[in-house]
Amino acid sequence: MDKKTIDKLTFLSKLSIPESDIDELSKNLDNILKLIGEIDAAPTDGLAPMAHPLDFNQPLRDDVSKKNINRNENQYDQTKTKDGYYTVPKILD
Template sequence: MDKKTTLKIADLAKIEISNNELEEIASNLTKILKLVDEMNTISTDNIEPMAHPLNFTQRLRKDEVLENNQRNEFQKNCKYTDDGYYIVPKIID
């Protein structure tokens, strides 16, 4: 990858690159693109997609309600409530 393209990519990504870093970053980007090209040559036609490389399933517990609805009890501690809602001062017009 040439320096001009590297600077263009850096500009699009809003990254500042000094002249000292430019050559190294261009070289690294070239290596990354070569690796991607190499991976694209591998045939994946008969490969089944998978979400995770291991065949494990999580054992989840059954969802159980452990607490009752205590809204009315909590609202007894507040002066300003209406129909289950807390009344607060208006802040934004």
């Protein structure tokens, strides 16, 4: 896998890879693509894609709102919050 493709993938997945790791990563990704490429020859004509392993209707609960978690418990990490809101770096100048 070339560096341009790796750059595109790291951009999409919001990751950065140190320059010193790129060669090793590229080699490993090539090997992984070779492994997963083996599915290419599988005889799947006419078969539906299987997204879920069980063939049953999902039991759904009643559509009633419940209060499960309170905000103070959820925002115990005060380094990320202020006055009940999450803080992030400034977005607009």
